[in-house]
Amino acid sequence: xxxxxxxxxxxxxxxxxxxxxxxxxxxxxxxxxxxxxxxxxxxxxxxxxxxxxxxxxxxxxxxxxxxxxxxxxxxxxxxxxxxxxxxxxxxxxxxxxxxxxxxxxxxxxxxxxxxxxxxxxxxxxxxxxxxxxxxxxxxxxxxxxxxxxxxxxxxxxxxxxxxxxxxxxxxxxxxxxxxxxxxxxxxxxxxxxxxxxxxxxxxxxxxxxxxxxxxxxxxxxxxxxxxxxxxxxxxxxxxxxxxxxxxxxxxxxxxxxxxxxxxxxxxxxxxxxxxxxxxxxxxxxxxxxxxxxxxxxxxxxxxxxxxxxxxxxxxxxxxxxxxxxxxxxxxxxxxxxx
Amino acid sequence: xxxxxxxxxxxxxxxxxxxxxxxxxxxxxxxxxxxxxxxxxxxxxxxxxxxxxxxxxxxxxxxxxxxxxxxxxxxxxxxxxxxxxxxxxxxxxxxxxxxxxxxxxxxxxxxxxxxxxxxxxxxxxxxxxxxxxxxxxxxxxxxxxxxxxxxxxxxxxxxxxxxxxxxxxxxxxxxxxxxxxxxxxxxxxxxxxxxxxxxxxxxxxxxxxxxxxxxxxxxxxxxxxxxxxxxxxxxxxxxxxxxxxxxxxxxxxxxxxxxxxxxxxxxxxxxxxxxxxxxxxxxxxxxxxxxxxxxxxxxxxxxxxxxxxxxxxxxxxxxxxxxxxxxxxxxxxxxxxxxxxxxxxxxxxxxxxxxxxxxxxxxxxxxxxxxxxxxxxxxxxxxxxxxxxxxxxxxxxxxxxxxxxxxxxxxxxxxxxxxxxxxxxxxxxxxxx
Numbered sequence: 001x002x003x004x005x006x007x008x009x010x011x012x013x014x015x016x017x018x019x020x021x022x023x024x025x026x027x028x029x030x031x032x033x034x035x036x037x038x039x040x041x042x043x044x045x046x047x048x049x050x051x052x053x054x055x056x057x058x059x060x061x062x063x064x065x066x067x068x069x070x071x072x073x074x075x076x077x078x079x080x081x082x083x084x085x086x087x088x089x090x091x092x093x094x095x096x097x098x099x100x101x102x103x104x105x106x107x108x109x110x111x112x113x114x115x116x117x118x119x120x121x122x123x124x125x126x127x128x129x130x131x132x133x134x135x136x137x138x139x140x141x142x143x144x145x146x147x148x149x150x151x152x153x154x155x156x157x158x159x160x161x162x163x164x165x166x167x168x169x170x171x172x173x174x175x176x177x178x179x180x181x182x183x184x185x186x187x188x189x190x191x192x193x194x195x196x197x198x199x200x201x202x203x204x205x206x207x208x209x210x211x212x213x214x215x216x217x218x219x220x221x222x223x224x225x226x227x228x229x230x231x232x233x234x235x236x237x238x239x240x241x242x243x244x245x246x247x248x249x250x251x252x253x254x255x256x257x258x259x260x261x262x263x264x265x266x267x268x269x270x271x272x273x274x275x276x277x278x279x280x281x282x283x284x285x286x287x288x289x290x291x292x293x294x295x296x297x298x299x300x301x302x303x304x305x306x307x308x309x310x311x312x313x314x315x316x317x318x319x320x321x322x323x324x325x326x327x328x329x330x331x332x333x334x335x336x337x338x
Numbered sequence: 339x340x341x342x343x344x345x346x347x348x349x350x351x352x353x354x355x356x357x358x359x360x361x362x363x364x365x366x367x368x369x370x371x372x373x374x375x376x377x378x379x380x381x382x383x384x385x386x387x388x389x390x391x392x393x394x395x396x397x398x399x400x401x402x403x404x405x406x407x408x409x410x411x412x413x414x415x416x417x418x419x420x421x422x423x424x425x426x427x428x429x430x431x432x433x434x435x436x437x438x439x440x441x442x443x444x445x446x447x448x449x450x451x452x453x454x455x456x457x458x459x460x461x462x463x464x465x466x467x468x469x470x471x472x473x474x475x476x477x478x479x480x481x482x483x484x485x486x487x488x489x490x491x492x493x494x495x496x497x498x499x500x501x502x503x504x505x506x507x508x509x510x511x512x513x514x515x516x517x518x519x520x521x522x523x524x525x526x527x528x529x530x531x532x533x534x535x536x537x538x539x540x541x542x543x544x545x546x547x548x549x550x551x552x553x554x555x556x557x558x559x560x561x562x563x564x565x566x567x568x569x570x571x572x573x574x575x576x577x578x579x580x581x582x583x584x585x586x587x588x589x590x591x592x593x594x595x596x597x598x599x600x601x602x603x604x605x606x607x608x609x610x611x612x613x614x615x616x617x618x619x620x621x622x623x624x625x626x627x628x629x630x631x632x633x634x635x636x637x638x639x640x641x642x643x644x645x646x647x648x649x650x651x652x653x654x655x656x657x658x659x660x661x662x663x664x665x666x667x668x669x670x671x672x673x674x675x676x677x678x679x680x681x682x683x684x685x686x687x688x689x690x691x692x693x694x695x696x697x698x699x700x701x702x703x704x705x706x707x708x709x710x711x712x713x714x715x716x717x718x719x720x721x722x723x724x725x726x727x728x729x730x731x732x733x734x735x736x737x738x739x740x741x742x743x744x745x746x747x748x749x750x751x752x753x754x755x756x757x758x759x760x761x762x763x764x765x766x767x768x769x770x771x
Contacts (some may be wrong), residue, residue, distance in 0.1 A: 066429065066455065067727070073456040076484070076659040078666060079463040106763050174592040175599055194594035195745045283593040285741040300426065302731030302765070303451065 059310035060098055064091040090309075098311040107308065110315070111247055113294040117270060118289055120201065124269045127209040129262060132216025137250065138226045139217070148223075157214035165278035168207040172279075197287035200280045208275045212268075216245040216261060223257030259331055262269060266327075272274065291316055297316065380411040381668035386428070386439040388653070391418040391459050393620040397688040404684075405675045412668045416746045421445070425730070432457040432658060440661040440669055443492060443653050446480035451484035452656065454727040459657040460486040466672055466677070476717075477652050479695045489654035490677045492692035493685070495615040497548055497648030498713060500622070501635040505610035511642035514611075514637035518552065518578045519609070521640045521727050525587040528610045535589040535609040538600045539579060541744040543736025545613055547649045549575035551721045552642020558761070560724045564770045565737075568751070568758040575642055576750035580650055583744050593741050604628075613639060615651060616713050619690035631690075632635050636712035638719055647721040652694070655716050692717060728765050735760040 027034065068091040076083040101107045146175060157165065171178045172193045194200045227249065235245045255278035273292045276282070282289040282297065289297070295312030299305045375595035387398055389690055395418055397659040402414045417439065419427060431438035432452070444452065452458050461467055467487055470478070473705040479545045499521075501514055509528040525536025539545065550556070555571035556562065566572075590611055592599055601618065603609040605625035623631040639648045653672045657666075675681060682693035683701035693699060704710055725730060735757045742748040762771055 021476065066433070070456075073454070074659075075453075075456055076459050078657065079461065080463050080464075080663065094466075101763075113538070162591045173595060173599070174603070192590070192592065194592060200593070280596055283741060284746055285593075292645040297734065298764075301734050302728065303455075304429070 001173065003101070031116070037201070049117040053061060056310045056313050059307050060089055060314050061084065061093060061095060062095070062307050063094045064307045066306070070304070072196050087160075089214060094307075098307055098313075102308070102311055102315065108172045108298045108312075110291075110294075113289055113291045114199075116288060117202065117290040117292075118271075121266055121269045123205050124208045124212065124272075125262060128216045128265055128269075129258070131213045132220050133254075135213065135217045136220040136224060137246065140221055150189060153246070154214045157218075159209060159211075160337070161274050162278060164211055165207060165275055168203065169279045172203045183316075194280060194283045197284060198289040200283055204275050204279045207279050207336035208269065212265065216265065219257055220254060223254045226270045232323070263324065263327055266323065272315070291319075295314055343719045347616070354500055359468040374670070376409045377411060379409055379671060381665045382413040382415060382769075383441060383669055383672055384417060384439040385441045385672075386417050386419045386424060386443065388419055388420075388421040388443045390443070390617070390621070394617070394622070394689055394691075395659045397685055400688075401545075401676060401681055401684065403561045404681075405672060409668070409671060412672065413502040414672065417744045427508065428452070428453070428658075429457070431756070432660060433508065435660050438660055438663060439663060440657050440658055441673060443657045443659065444489060444650050446477070446650070446725075447482050447723065448655060449489045449654055450725050450728055451727040453486070457659055459661070460488055461490065462486055466490050466674055472679075472695045472697050473562070474694050474696060474717075476650050476720065477654075477682050477724050478694065479654070479722065480650070481654055481656075483727070489656040490673055492653045492677060493616075493656050493682075493691040494652035494694050495617060495692055495713070496649065496650055496717050497545065497613050497615050497639055498716040499611060499620070499637045499639055500604070500614050501611040501637065502534075502604070502607055502609075502628075502633045503633050504629060505532050505534055505607065506635070512687070514635060515640050516637075516646075518549070518582070518640045522582055522585065522587045525611065527702075529587075532610070534607060535603065537582065537585055537611040538589045538603055538609045539582060539613065539744065540596050540600050541591045541737075541740040542650075543591065543617060543733040543740055544649060546576065546579060546736065546740050547721075548613060548639040548647065549579045551575075551647040551649070552578075552645060554642075554644035555567065556721075556724075557736075558766065558769060559723050560726055562647070562770075563709060563765065565758050565761050567761060568754040571753040572754055575767040576739075576754070578642065578745075580743050580750060584747075591744055593745050613648075615648075616690055616692055616709070619709055621718060623690070630711060634709065636709055636716070645719075647715065647719050650717075650722050652692075653756050693706070726766075731763070731765045735765075749768045 004235060037071055068087060068089050071082045071210060072086050074082050076082045102110050105111065135153060139146060143149075143269070170176075173181075174180060174190065174192050174194065177193075179193070184190055186216070191199060193203050229279070231249050232245055235249060250324070271292050272290075273296070275292050276288065276293045280288040286294070286297075293314065295309060295316070299309030299312065347464065366416065385402075386396060389395055389398060399416060402416055405414065406412070425445070426443070428438055428442055428444075428448075429452070432455075435655075438457075453460075461481075467490070473491055474494060477494040478487075481487050481489035481491065499514055505528060506512075506514065506524070509524075509531040511524045511527060515524045521537060528534060528536040549571040553571040553575040555566070555569050555575055557567045559566050561584075583590065583616070589603070593612045599608070600612055600614070603620065604612045605622060605628050607627060607629075619631070619634070622628055622634055628634070638646050640646060655677060657669050657673065661669060677694070679693070679695045679698040682698040683704050684694055685691045686693050687703040687707060688700065690707065690713075692710060692713050693704060698704055700712065724732075739753045739757050743750050758771060
């Protein structure tokens, strides 16, 4: 027995087997500081991102709600004492049940909400980018009081979103709002903005465009200022018109910036909760609801349904992931790397 | 086997509690003494008030000041929480076991829900329910869940027809309408003769209930465990409401902010009749353009073919189960004071709210208050709502239906069928269709 412990066993392992551990150890010996430096990031990511993410995914396979989350429900009596009874319908694993119920429309209006979300996202991002680009090119040349214009145009961004949401909601108030007052003043019948899904969505899009243009403008203006002035000078000497210079110098030069802000804008707008929630409130009859507000109402009104909320979360995440993958692929084809 | 083990555990816990109580006998005796002397009761209690901070809040603060005259060392931490947020806020805090108020003013439909989740103290056997029979039966019923009582009624209410006396007089409508058909003709007359709108219907589920109740309908049958929202009666009731709007007798409601619009128009005398509850009396009374409480008429909601009735609403005082046991005496004293007949009479006089104690109605200030007297008749005809934990969830789908039917011209029966399906899928899966 004693001979076994005395035996120099580790050295006798075959060289093929020891190759992997020794390479690992080699890497550790050489790069331990790199690992040590990565560690905080790994921990932070694990705590802040991976744990909630995987817990959310796990919850979407259960039927956990506020009412069935505890094993026993205890009732305290005011005269002292506590009675605990076993929860008759404790939560359990239900597999893909939630997804089936959501995707078949048994619960909520998933497909309608998705359709509205796509229209909403596309309309908002298109207006953001178009207007932002227009304003940025107008401001990207010497003029008087340029600083003042820039400050004024950034202002909507500085106002808290809910404040502007309430202001716009009131502007579109059917009886007392400014929009209908203006329409009546020029002889057009007042519009029942929130009685039709398209006009209701229109009010929300107008609000969001007002809120979102400053960001696009600032980002694109920054991008424009990185384009070397010599290119424009050379083009001018070659006799290029303003439009040709814009198309052939400004737009390509902006591509790294614009691609990034469009991706960001899409993701933000897709998940833009407060505007729809506060301006249209989903009216009429839930038809202007987008995915995030619909999911919120479905999951958090009345007894809260955590599993359903997670299911919607996972579905929204998947849609955005698919979008990002395709977007990146499209970018890579054009030779962009980011 | 597990069940017996559980039984033994409960027994053990009970005996333990008993012996603790026995050991604490001395303490109890010495505590009896301070109860006679309210100044010795020391605690700090948080109260979430969900009433309107401008119209109703000041009166509640006055009551707290009165309470502190007798109990100077019980500090009430008054917090005004918007009604729309309070339910979710309370649940979040109660579940986290921190940050919930000791006492909450809970809407009637919330109490069974909170109780089913174990968030409230059961009040049976305490002083608060000692004179239980004095409380009106219907408001008290909303506090019962599974054989126990979890709250004390603060105010009760129901929907009524509130009207502008001056406008009705100008139009030559002598009596407030008693049926929906009368409402329609009265409304048309008012529109013709005064230029103001006749009636404004709030397109929300709760405000459509009088139409459904009027034909004898209901939402669910809790005894038979059956969803009855898509009955012919309800469809007939909705048709009446839809006809009021379609025919132009009622003002065209807006889908968004309809409640605020309704109140603004009523206060500015631009609409003669609304269907609303006593919680708005003070708001209307203090509106500069309305003409004071003398101009406000209150009548029961018009009747359908079966009956006239609005839904029972109101608010209760509940005590959070996470409140430490030492504060119980103070909390009980506070709730007892707030729900006493005198306090209720005070609120009734100040705000026109309806007391929940029959003895409060004997107080002169209440008896001689015309608005309260009018609402009392309304409340006697009110229809009790299903007091089940899911009751709060009935209104989301109903609100959608109200918009669809009154604004988007959808067929009532088809809209009701969709609501029934939603109830089955999302609200009460255990009920039959």
